[in-house]
Amino acid sequence: MSIVAFIEREANHVKSASREAACCASQLAKKKGTRAIGLAVGTFDDGALQSLADTGLEQIYHVSDERLNGSSASRLAAVVHELMNQEDSEILVMVQSALSNVMGGRLAVKQKAAFISNVVECPELTDTLECKRSVYSGKAFSVVSANTSKIILALRKNAVTLQTESKNLEIVPFSVPDISGVRGAEVLSREKAEGGVLLSDAEIVVSGGRGLKGPENWGIIEQLARSLHAATACSKPVSDMDWRPHHEHVGQTGVKISPSLYIAVGISGAIQHLAGVNASKVIVVINKDPEAPFFKEADYGVVGDAFEVVPRLTAAVEALKSKV
Amino acid sequence: MKVLVCITHVPDTTAKVSFKENGTLFDESGVQFIIGPYDDYALSRAIDLKASHQARVVVLNVGTAASDPTIRKALATGADAAVRIDAEPVDSFFVANQIAQYAKDKDFDLILMGRESIDHNGGMVHGMVGELLEMPSVSPVMRLELDGKTALMDREIEGGKETIRLELPFVAGCQEPIAEWKIPNMRGIMTARSKPLDVLPVFEGAVAVQAVRYGKIEKKQLCKMFEPSQMEELVEALRGEAKVL
Numbered sequence: 136m137s138i139v140a141f142i143e144r145e146a147n148h149v150k151s152a153s154r155e156a157a158c159c160a161s162q163l164a165k166k167k168g169t170r171a172i173g174l175a176v177g178t179f180d181d182g183a184l185q186s187l188a189d190t191g192l193e194q195i196y197h198v199s200d201e202r203l204n205g206s207s208a209s210r211l212a213a214v215v216h217e218l219m220n221q222e223d224s225e226i227l228v229m230v231q232s233a234l235s236n237v238m239g240g241r242l243a244v245k246q247k248a249a250f251i252s253n254v255v256e257c258p259e260l261t262d263t264l265e266c267k268r269s270v271y272s273g274k275a276f277s278v279v280s281a282n283t284s285k286i287i288l289a290l291r292k293n294a295v296t297l298q299t300e301s302k303n304l305e306i307v308p309f310s311v312p313d314i315s316g317v318r319g320a321e322v323l324s325r326e327k328a329e330g331g332v333l334l335s336d337a338e339i340v341v342s343g344g345r346g347l348k349g350p351e352n353w354g355i356i357e358q359l360a361r362s363l364h365a366a367t368a369c370s371k372p373v374s375d376m377d378w379r380p381h382h383e384h385v386g387q388t389g390v391k392i393s394p395s396l397y398i399a400v401g402i403s404g405a406i407q408h409l410a411g412v413n414a415s416k417v418i419v420v421i422n423k424d425p426e427a428p429f430f431k432e433a434d435y436g437v438v439g440d441a442f443e444v445v446p447r448l449t450a451a452v453e454a455l456k457s458k459v
Numbered sequence: 460m461k462v463l464v465c466i467t468h469v470p471d472t473t474a475k476v477s478f479k480e481n482g483t484l485f486d487e488s489g490v491q492f493i494i495g496p497y498d499d500y501a502l503s504r505a506i507d508l509k510a511s512h513q514a515r516v517v518v519l520n521v522g523t524a525a526s527d528p529t530i531r532k533a534l535a536t537g538a539d540a541a542v543r544i545d546a547e548p549v550d551s552f553f554v555a556n557q558i559a560q561y562a563k564d565k566d567f568d569l570i571l572m573g574r575e576s577i578d579h580n581g582g583m584v585h586g587m588v589g590e591l592l593e594m595p596s597v598s599p600v601m602r603l604e605l606d607g608k609t610a611l612m613d614r615e616i617e618g619g620k621e622t623i624r625l626e627l628p629f630v631a632g633c634q635e636p637i638a639e640w641k642i643p644n645m646r647g648i649m650t651a652r653s654k655p656l657d658v659l660p661v662f663e664g665a666v667a668v669q670a671v672r673y674g675k676i677e678k679k680q681l682c683k684m685f686e687p688s689q690m691e692e693l694v695e696a697l698r699g700e701a702k703v704l
Contacts (some may be wrong), residue, residue, distance in 0.1 A: 145617075182664075232617060235597075236598065237585070237597070237598050240583035248667070252581055271470070277673045280669050281669075282665070282666055282669060321624045322623050325619065327619035388496055396701075400645050406472075407672040408502040417697070418489060435682065435683050435693060439687035448690045451690040453702065
């Protein structure tokens with residue numbers, strides 16, 4: 136018996152949200168009296184996997200085959216399937232990501248497992264596993280239970296309280312069966328924003344809306360984001376008008392995020408936008424219209440001109456950082 | 460070519476969500492239902508393929524008779540035929556299994572659907588259908604061009620996108636801007652009435668995940684306001700009080 140955490144790669148590092156998957160797997164293993172192990176696929180820098188030694192994992196199986204870097208979901212599902220069979224694993228924990236849904240769906244069929252996505256809290260283990268997940272595009276939650284003995288979980292960011300528990304973490308090479316016959320997409324090219332913080336991985340997100348009047352004004356958003364080590368995001372109209380790339384669009388039909396702090400600048404707060412961001416722990420709204428509906432959903436608000444308020448906020452953040 | 464488009468029948472994006480029967484059921488009263496917005500992108504792309512690739516477009520919904528107006532709208536938008544599998548769409552695995560059982564011997568070149576439904580947001584049906592039918596699945600797809608039996612697609616990844624190539628047949632979960640949403644015109648609405656909408660009995664299949672209860676997201680407490688001149692105070696509140704800096 137075992138519980139597996141799937142460790143995602145970001146560049147050649149461990150994706151920071153994967154730490155939550157590792158901690159959740161360890162917490163579940165402790166309750167079940169079984170062991171928590173990890174699975175990492177592709178190239179990792181030296182010591183990258185060891186950085187998870189304080190998450191309570193006992194072992195990480197590492198498939199170092201570089202041909203699996205950025206591989207298709209069907210091939211990765213085949214790899215995870217093999218490990219779960221070998222290790223007699225009953226639960227797989229991963230983080231909600233671009234990869235998790237496609238891979239998890241395929242794996243659920245292979246393993247005859249219940250796949251529960253958008254999980255917002257590390258599940259309780261009673262007789263059955265009950266799990267809280269986000270539904271209706273962030274407007275509600277549901278508590279679900281699995282009808283199967285095997286379960287796959289995809290955790291939203293900040294679903295798990297990180298706990299440290301140091302174990303002697305052993306990295307074990309894992310060789311995969313021949314999956315060259317698995318048909319998958321061939322990647323021809325990749326465009327990826329360099330240097331910035333990934334939206335899905337960010338603890339702080341700074342987001343701009345139509346109130347910024349044009350893409351040429353995004354400098355103030357980017358400066359504030361840099362000072363906070365935050366990711367940048369935008370509202371749907373902004374990505375529809377091509378002011379910002381589509382992958383930055385947060386909302387009901389965009390990326391749904393749950394950072395610790397969400398700062399919305401020049402966004403009025405339509406119900407579709409709120410649905411994508413209302414899982415944020417703390418929301419700050421900056422808008423010149425005191426009647427903007429977003430203020431009703433915010434923890435902190437500033438009524439004022441973005442071009443005046445945002446640079447002042449950036450300066451105040453810089454001042455705080457220089458004090459610490 | 461033959462294209463299957465799987466659509467969901469879901470509450471409108473602006474709908475206020477509430478629950479009844481002690482939080483065990485979605486309260487449908489006063490709620491308008493629509494084709495899932497992502498499914499609508501998939502449908503619109505499929506209809507474009509009718510003109511460019513002589514595609515025949517079949518729409519499939521797993522749902523009760525309550526879905527019929529939504530399915531008729533898909534026919535009015537331009538789909539050629541529709542099928543409803545008569546069952547409550549209780550869980551992603553159940554729905555995926557219904558789709559796969561329907562599609563397995565029908566030789567569809569392409570199976571399109573939204574990247575996720577906007578009610579349960581599972582986002583996993585395309586992957587499950589792909590696995591059940593032993594074909595690749597990709598999601599979320601933002602561009603899809605066909606060159607003979609080969610598709611060129613843009614798929615969104617975290618922080619960007621990648622361009623991929625894949626041979627037909629496969630399953631794709633779609634999102635904007637793969638096509639412009641189409642609005643049915645009068646002629647479409649008239650001809651939709653005479654297009655077939657076959658209702659099939661449910662295939663045997665298990666339910667993997669069961670909803671126990673639902674709840675609404677609690678409203679935030681009152682918003683604390685700061686003047687533009689008080690940014691140091693705001694930062695102090697975020698650090699000391701909210702503890703997020």
